[in-house]
Amino acid sequence: MPRALASACVASNASATVYPPTYVTTTPPPSGVAPDTALVPIRPLSASIRLCNNATWDPNFSIISGANGATGRNATMFSNPYDVFIDQNNMIYVADYGNYRIQKFNSSSAIGTTVASTSPFQPTVIYVDGAETIYSCENAYGVMLYGRVQKYTQGNIYGITLLGGAGKCGAALNQLCGCSGIYADRSGSLYISDSENNRVLLYNTTTGSIALLAGTNGISGSQPDQLSYPGGIYVDENQTLFVLDGLNG
Numbered sequence: 008m009p010r011a012l013a014s015a016c017v018a019s020n021a022s023a024t025v026y027p028p029t030y031v032t033t034t035p036p037p038s039g040v041a042p043d044t045a046l047v048p049i050r051p052l053s054a055s056i057r058l059c060n061n062a063t064w065d066p067n068f069s070i071i072s073g074a075n076g077a078t079g080r081n082a083t084m085f086s087n088p089y090d091v092f093i094d095q096n097n098m099i100y101v102a103d104y105g106n107y108r109i110q111k112f113n114s115s116s117a118i119g120t121t122v123a124s125t126s127p128f129q130p131t132v133i134y135v136d137g138a139e140t141i142y143s144c145e146n147a148y149g150v151m152l153y154g155r156v157q158k159y160t161q162g163n164i165y166g167i168t169l170l171g172g173a174g175k176c177g178a179a180l181n182q183l184c185g186c187s188g189i190y191a192d193r194s195g196s197l198y199i200s201d202s203e204n205n206r207v208l209l210y211n212t213t214t215g216s217i218a219l220l221a222g223t224n225g226i227s228g229s230q231p232d233q234l235s236y237p238g239g240i241y242v243d244e245n246q247t248l249f250v251l252d253g254l255n256g
Contacts, residue, residue, distance in 0.1 A: 154186030
């Protein structure tokens with residue numbers, strides 16, 4: 008369940024693999040999938056916010072929503088929540104994985120509003136842009152795990168599919184085998200961790216083109232140009248890509 012924690016700063020010594028953005032190959036958008044032309048980058052963080060090496064968390068916390076040890080489907084409950092995103096207006100978004108939905112909360116209220124209905128996919132990671140449009144990594148299980156990137160604008164709880172979602176796992180650039188990370192840079196491009204394919208993709212939100220940015224299609228490895236089950240990703244102001252390289256320790 009989401010819990011509010013306070014800290015003077017955030018530790019910057021977390022383990023991560025750094026890859027400069029080197030474009031490998033591209034493909035036009037898959038048939039029937041619309042490129043996104045409306046991604047609004049979030050505003051830069053305040054200059055007063057800095058990373059530090061000696062972060063100290065306040066041991067006191069408050070439960071924003073949910074209940075200790077209990078699951079549920081009502082507006083104040085969750086079932087296996089996977090991710091939390093706080094937008095520039097301090098609205099809280101929760102990927103409520105087990106309930107196949109994304110919930111939105113005002114920071115002063117425990118009652119959530121369903122802003123995305125993701126079934127038959129389950130949301131794992133979410134990103135919200137400056138226009139409150141939600142970009143969601145979602146997975147489903149068939150013969151194998153497969154994934155999609157879904158876009159939800161305000162008032163459209165079912166969204167449109169930008170990438171993947173074809174019903175099966177595959178290594179083509181328009182397919183996903185487990186979506187486990189998503190981030191947008193200042194130009195509005197989406198960076199996507201395709202975990203089972205051991206790669207990071209770049210989705211151009213203006214043209215709908217897709218590029219292989221890091222890793223090798225379907226091949227796990229520990230070499231500098233390889234990944235093994237990548238997860239969370241972050242892109243800094245210098246366009247440097249940071250990847251949590253899950254199985255490479």
